[in-house]
Amino acid sequence: MLDAxxxxxxxxxxxxxxxxxxxxxIPSISTDAAYAAECARAAxxxxxxxxxxGFEATVRPTAGRPMVVGHxxxxxxxxxxxxxxxxxxxxxxxxxxxxKTDPFEPTLQTRPDGSREIVARGSxxxxxxxxxxxxxxxxxxxxxxxxxxxxxxxxEGEEESGSPSLGAFLDANADELxxxxxxxxDTNMFDSDTPAIAISxxxxxxxxxxxxxxxxxxxxxxxxxxxxxxxxxxxxxLAALHDADNxxxxxxxxxxxxxxxxxxxxxxxxxxxxxxxxxxGVGLKIPATERGRSVLEAIWSRPTCExxxxxxxxTGAGFKTVLPAVASAKVSFRLVATQDPAAIREAFRxxxxxxxxxxxxxxxxxxxxxxxxxIPIESPALTSGRRALEAEWGRPAVMMGMGGSIPIVGDFKRxxxxxxxxxxxxxxxxxxxxxxxxxxxxxxxxxxxxxARILGELAA
Amino acid sequence: MLDAxxxxxxxxxxxxxxxxxxxxxIPSISTDAAYAAECARAAxxxxxxxxxxGFEATVRPTAGRPMVVGHxxxxxxxxxxxxxxxxxxxxxxxxxxxxKTDPFEPTLQTRPDGSREIVARGSxxxxxxxxxxxxxxxxxxxxxxxxxxxxxxxxEGEEESGSPSLGAFLDANADELxxxxxxxxDTNMFDSDTPAIAISxxxxxxxxxxxxxxxxxxxxxxxxxxxxxxxxxxxxxLAALHDADNxxxxxxxxxxxxxxxxxxxxxxxxxxxxxxxxxxGVGLKIPATERGRSVLEAIWSRPTCExxxxxxxxTGAGFKTVLPAVASAKVSFRLVATQDPAAIREAFRxxxxxxxxxxxxxxxxxxxxxxxxxIPIESPALTSGRRALEAEWGRPAVMMGMGGSIPIVGDFKRxxxxxxxxxxxxxxxxxxxxxxxxxxxxxxxxxxxxxARILGELAA
Numbered sequence: 031m032l033d034a035x036x037x038x039x040x041x042x043x044x045x046x047x048x049x050x051x052x053x054x055x056i057p058s059i060s061t062d063a064a065y066a067a068e069c070a071r072a073a074x075x076x077x078x079x080x081x082x083x084g085f086e087a088t089v090r091p092t093a094g095r096p097m098v099v100g101h102x103x104x105x106x107x108x109x110x111x112x113x114x115x116x117x118x119x120x121x122x123x124x125x126x127x128x129x130k131t132d133p134f135e136p137t138l139q140t141r142p143d144g145s146r147e148i149v150a151r152g153s154x155x156x157x158x159x160x161x162x163x164x165x166x167x168x169x170x171x172x173x174x175x176x177x178x179x180x181x182x183x184x185x186e187g188e189e190e191s192g193s194p195s196l197g198a199f200l201d202a203n204a205d206e207l208x209x210x211x212x213x214x215x216d217t218n219m220f221d222s223d224t225p226a227i228a229i230s231x232x233x234x235x236x237x238x239x240x241x242x243x244x245x246x247x248x249x250x251x252x253x254x255x256x257x258x259x260x261x262x263x264x265x266x267x268l269a270a271l272h273d274a275d276n277x278x279x280x281x282x283x284x285x286x287x288x289x290x291x292x293x294x295x296x297x298x299x300x301x302x303x304x305x306x307x308x309x310x311g312v313g314l315k316i317p318a319t320e321r322g323r324s325v326l327e328a329i330w331s332r333p334t335c336e337x338x339x340x341x342x343x344x345t346g347a348g349f350k351t352v353l354p355a356v357a358s359a360k361v362s363f364r365l366v367a368t369q370d371p372a373a374i375r376e377a378f379r380x381x382x383x384x385x386x387x388x389x390x391x392x393x394x395x396x397x398x399x400x401x402x403x404x405i406p407i408e409s410p411a412l413t414s415g416r417r418a419l420e421a422e423w424g425r426p427a428v429m430m431g432m433g434g435s436i437p438i439v440g441d442f443k444r445x446x447x448x449x450x451x452x453x454x455x456x457x458x459x460x461x462x463x464x465x466x467x468x469x470x471x472x473x474x475x476x477x478x479x480x481x482a483r484i485l486g487e488l489a490a
Numbered sequence: 491m492l493d494a495x496x497x498x499x500x501x502x503x504x505x506x507x508x509x510x511x512x513x514x515x516i517p518s519i520s521t522d523a524a525y526a527a528e529c530a531r532a533a534x535x536x537x538x539x540x541x542x543x544g545f546e547a548t549v550r551p552t553a554g555r556p557m558v559v560g561h562x563x564x565x566x567x568x569x570x571x572x573x574x575x576x577x578x579x580x581x582x583x584x585x586x587x588x589x590k591t592d593p594f595e596p597t598l599q600t601r602p603d604g605s606r607e608i609v610a611r612g613s614x615x616x617x618x619x620x621x622x623x624x625x626x627x628x629x630x631x632x633x634x635x636x637x638x639x640x641x642x643x644x645x646e647g648e649e650e651s652g653s654p655s656l657g658a659f660l661d662a663n664a665d666e667l668x669x670x671x672x673x674x675x676d677t678n679m680f681d682s683d684t685p686a687i688a689i690s691x692x693x694x695x696x697x698x699x700x701x702x703x704x705x706x707x708x709x710x711x712x713x714x715x716x717x718x719x720x721x722x723x724x725x726x727x728l729a730a731l732h733d734a735d736n737x738x739x740x741x742x743x744x745x746x747x748x749x750x751x752x753x754x755x756x757x758x759x760x761x762x763x764x765x766x767x768x769x770x771g772v773g774l775k776i777p778a779t780e781r782g783r784s785v786l787e788a789i790w791s792r793p794t795c796e797x798x799x800x801x802x803x804x805t806g807a808g809f810k811t812v813l814p815a816v817a818s819a820k821v822s823f824r825l826v827a828t829q830d831p832a833a834i835r836e837a838f839r840x841x842x843x844x845x846x847x848x849x850x851x852x853x854x855x856x857x858x859x860x861x862x863x864x865i866p867i868e869s870p871a872l873t874s875g876r877r878a879l880e881a882e883w884g885r886p887a888v889m890m891g892m893g894g895s896i897p898i899v900g901d902f903k904r905x906x907x908x909x910x911x912x913x914x915x916x917x918x919x920x921x922x923x924x925x926x927x928x929x930x931x932x933x934x935x936x937x938x939x940x941x942a943r944i945l946g947e948l949a950a
Contacts, residue, residue: 232711236809245773251692251894254824255794256785257769258778261819262732262797269729272722309717313705315849318718325716334715337722338812343799344820349696349857351822351894352798359721360804362811364714389775397809434711434811 031174032486039169039478046165046478047148047471049079051136053118053157054150060095060119061191069095069187072118076185083168085183090203092195095119095187099206102167104176109489110210110411111180113448115438116160117189117216120152121463128465138471146471154460158469159215159477160185162455166481178489182209186438189216193437200445208446211411213484214438215477217454220301220428222470225419225480227412228452229294230331230404231432231439233365235375236338236397239264239382240358243390248353258387260357261342267385268359271335275321278335278363280381286368287333291407294429298326301428330431334364360397364433371399403439403450411451411488418483419453422476427453453480491634492946499629499938506625506938507608507931509539511596513578513617514610520555520579521651529555529647532578536645543628545643550663552655555579555647559666562627564636569949570670570871571640573908575898576620577649577676580612581923588925598931606931614920618929619675620645622915622937629942638949642669646898649676653897660905668906671871673944674898675937677914680761680888682930685879685940687872688912689754690791690864691892691899693825695835696798696857699724699842700818703850707803708813718847720817721802727845728819731795735781738795738823740841746828747793751867754889758786761888790891794824820857824893831859863899863910871911871948878943879913882936887913913940 039046058072059065073089076098080087085100098118103111123133131137136150148158163183170177184207188195200207220226243260244253273279289295305325309315319328328334342357344350363374379394386392405412407429419427432452442448455477461467499506518532519525533549533556540547540560547560558578563571583593591597596610608618623643630637644667648655660667680686703720704713733739749755765785769775779788788794802817804810823834839854846852865872867889879887892912902908915937921927 234711234811236811238809243774248772249894250794250796250798250822251694251824251892252789253772254796254822254893255788255792256765256777256779257772257774258776259796261800262728262778265725265728265797265800268722268725305716309849312708312713312717313849314703314717316718316847317716318722318847319716328715329712332715334710336710336714336719336811336813337725337803338710338810339803339805339814340721340725340800340817341805343797345799345801345818349698349820349822350798351694351696351796353796354799357800358805360809362710362714362809364711387776387778389769389773432711433714434709 032483034173035169035482035486036479038173039165039482042165042169043475046161047474050148050158050161050474053161054136054152055134057134058119058187059122060188062122066095069119073098073185073187076118079164080183083171090199092199094195097187097199098183098185099203100183102177103180107177107180107489109179112182112211112213112488113207113209114163114181114183114213114215115186116163117156117186118160119187119190120155120157121190123151123465125465130466147468148471148474149466149468151467153467154456154469155462155467156189156216158474159454159456162474162477163213163215163481165478166485169478169482170485178485182207196438197441197445200441204446209448212442212448212450214436214450214452215454216436217432217452218456218458219454219473220430222457222472223423224425224428225423225453226428226430227415227419228432229407229412229429230290230366230402231435232333233369233371233400233402234435235363235365235371235399236360237375237378238358238360238395238397240356240393240395241386241390242356242393244353244355247355250351250353253353257353258390259353260390261354263386263390264340264342264357264359267382268337268340270385276318277320278333280335280374280377282377283333283374285373286370288367290331290431294407297426297429298330301326329433331366333366333369335361337361366402367404369402371401375399400435400440403443405449405451409449411449414487414490415451415453415484418487419480422480422483453484455480492943494633495629495942495946496939498633499626499942502625502629503935506621507934510608510618510621510934513621514596514612515594517594518579518647519582520648522582526555529579533558533645533647536578539624540643543631550659552659554655557647557659558643558645559663560643562637563640567637567640567949569639572642572671572673572948573667573669574623574641574643574673574675575646576623577616577646578620579647579650580615580617581650583611583925585925590926607928608931608934609926609928611927613927614916614929615922615927616649616676618934619914619916619937622934623673623675623941625938626941626945629938630945638945642667656898657901657905660901664906669908672902672908672910674896674910674912675914676896677892677912678916678918679914679933680890682917682932683883684885684888685883685913686888686890687875687879688865688892689867689872689889690750690826690862691895692793693829693831693860693862694895695823695825695831695859696820697835697838698818698820698855698857700816700853700855701846701850702816702853704813704815707815710811710813713813717813718850719813720850721814723846723850724800724802724817724819727842728797728800730845736778737780738793740795740834740837742837743793743834745833746830748827750791750891754867757886757889758790761786789893791826793826793829795821797821826862827864829862831861835859860895860900863903865909865911869909871909874947874950875911875913875944878947879940882940882943913944915940
């Protein structure tokens with residue numbers, strides 16, 4: 031039966047591409063109010079396509095761009111109920127002058143090695159990825175008359191502008207949207223031949239600190255050497271955040287920063303990941319990792335502390351010999367495993383307070399706090415995903431860590447109690463959010479086949 | 491003879507005040523081109539006043555505001571030839587709304603204790619101070635028919651806007667202006683009852699450093715923990731600049747940072763200087779001095795290293811989890827005694843370079859470099875000044891250090907080979923450069939008498 035589904039997916043490819051092109055041609059830029067009608071048009075296009083393959087699909091208004099929700103449960107469906115999430119909105123296209131082709135007119139380009147890519151805004155993020163799932167459903171329905179598991183879909187139209195309406199929408203429609211597992215297609219492969227499943231996402235704690243010394247800016251000629259300089263206080267604190275081994279020194283910081291399972295660690299150690307190439311791509315060559323940790327571990331499974339911004343005193347052209355009254359920094363922590371955001375925020379504040387002289391003051395401004403998310407590797411959905419991807423790509427899927435966060439995964443977990451299977455076919459060089467975004471035709475085609483296989487495995 | 495001169499100064503006081511008022515009424519703001527004609531008018535007013543007391547006085551054009559130069563050598567004059575320097579230009583007056591009276595209409599106000607002050611822009615800085623010298627000359631001339639030493643004067647009109655024309659003017663007129671000693675009246679007393687002579691001015695070395703890591707800003711989710719963060723590199727460097735005793739750690743930094751002479755140190759130790767009051771005035775209470783040094787030493791005779799500005803990453807509202815490509819800081823060193831600006835600049839650069847990882851780069855931008863200036867306490871002019879001030883005020887003049895620089899003193903030294911005697915009658919609370927600037931009538935009156943005595947002592 032699966033062979034027939036895959037054959038159908040192959041036979042549909044040209045038509046699938048036509049549908050992707052039609053969706054791409056709708057300039058559904060969510061962050062710019064001028065494109066609100068285009069977002070509504072893209073939502074309606076999605077609803078129609080879902081309806082056309084037998085989903086009960088509706089466009090749902092929100093305070094911002096609408097959501098698209100669809101359901102299809104076939105009589106023979108068994109196994110876990112899934113909720114697939116994708117987003118139909120795209121990033122703005124400026125600077126337009128850097129685009130070689132019209133960003134909203136998809137062009138299929140053939141590379142020197144004969145492989146092909148679809149160049150357009152949204153081709154990869156996330157219209158191409160979203161349609162890999164829809165086209166996989168179509169192949170199942172056309173080849174077998176139905177879907178092997180109960181499938182629901184949720185397409186958002188505000189992912190690129192911070193998902194302001196999503197949380198409330200999930201809460202208001204929790205009973206309708208709460209399924210056994212969520213599927214998300216908005217991530218990368220390990221490389222163009224190697225599929226990947228994200229098994230963890232780092233959490234985040236952001237803190238802005240503001241150190242105040244004198245009650246006004248002072249002249250460094252008159253006060254220099256006698257009055258406290260808050261930039262010095264700040265630099266001392268920031269320098270003290272890491273030890274000589276590049277480990278974070280905030281007491282208790284590593285509590286809960288558990289290692290990945292041995293199977294995962296072993297896989298990572300065997301990956302052909304080049305730290306030289308990774309760092310070389312941005313002009314660096316010396317890893318800034320904790321002593322004894324690889325670059326891959328550093329970005330996939332280790333917690334961090336980074337200063338994202340710092341400001342104090344005179345920063346304009348020329349020189350001004352001021353002793354400023356205030357200096358400030360924005361500091362963030364990426365968390366892994368079961369590290370506790372609230373405990374780390376408090377530990378950091380205590381660490382800072384202990385280093386602020388008695389006659390200075392410090393103010394803290396919290397900016398977000400979310401724990402890391404981990405998909406248990408023994409979970410049934412992950413096992414299904416791994417089997418399906420290995421069958422399609424001829425090699426095991428990499429169980430990768432995500433260094434950043436994907437807020438929807440946290441929302442599904444916290445608001446609906448669902449774990450998420452994160453499978454995506456984008457590539458590092460897709461120029462997502464940049465001019466000349468592209469999606470490999472191979473990603474699109476084998477992505478459709480991959481989801482077809484995953485649906486089959488989930489029902490098995 | 492001196493008694494007659496002083497009696498004349500006393501008798502002239504009301505007329506002296508009228509002349510100060512006339513000069514104040516000319517709004518000679520040098521930094522604003524709209525007031526260029528007023529500056530020219532103030533220069534011409536000075537020239538006329540000098541001519542009226544027998545100086546050969548001229549207004550000299552420059553690329554900016556004009557200089558006023560005057561000479562008078564009486565047949566009986568003996569002793570050192572002096573060049574008195576002052577400036578007739580003033581700071582802008584905004585915000586005007588904070589002034590309680592018209593800034594260019596001098597008002598004589600009586601305080602609760604019966605003492606009086608002249609409120610107006612320039613009353614203290616520097617029109618009042620400048621005229622103390624002119625009126626002292628007038629008293630000598632009117633009482634005795636001449637000046638006891640050969641006197642030249644140089645009045646500048648661009649001091650408040652950075653003296654752009656001064657260096658070239660001194661060079662072009664070096665033969666005319668090079669005298670045995672310069673006199674400058676642009677400094678403070680120790681307190682309202684205690685005169686002061688500045689015996690040292692700290693030098694300054696400014697350096698801007700820019701640390702570059704990656705060739706673009708990076709996402710801290712994707713690169714955090716693996717790629718070098720230039721803010722961390724910068725914070726480590728800045729934190730390393732001072733040790734736990736608050737001493738500067740740059741190798742060789744203290745070479746030449748000699749202690750003041752024992753007589754000076756002994757005087758300072760006996761002064762009723764309150765560190766609590768000094769720091770409390772700006773909302774601080776814990777001295778940030780080198781271990782074992784008093785606040786007075788810290789600002790008068792110790793070298794410093796201060797970060798005057800720092801900037802890197804995202805500093806706007808909210809949060810952005812960026813690993814910036816660049817972080818920069820402006821660092822300045824105040825120098826004392828014979829510390830060498832060029833050597834310190836090089837030592838600092840080497841200190842920074844040694845702490846920049848191999849795959850990062852650092853760029854240095856120099857901003858000024860000048861050595862400290864010291865007036866030898868055994869010099870004849872200083873001795874004359876001390877004698878005269880003690881006679882007038884009934885207590886020894888404080889031989890104070892100046893924490894900041896007064897560029898003219900360096901120019902006189904380097905361009906004309908002249909040492910400078912710095913005597914001023916301004917007070918800490920004169921609100922110089924701020925709204926409601928004032929000059930105590932006592933400063934004006936006893937300032938005139940002080941210069942009259944100094945001229946006498948110089949000739950003795």
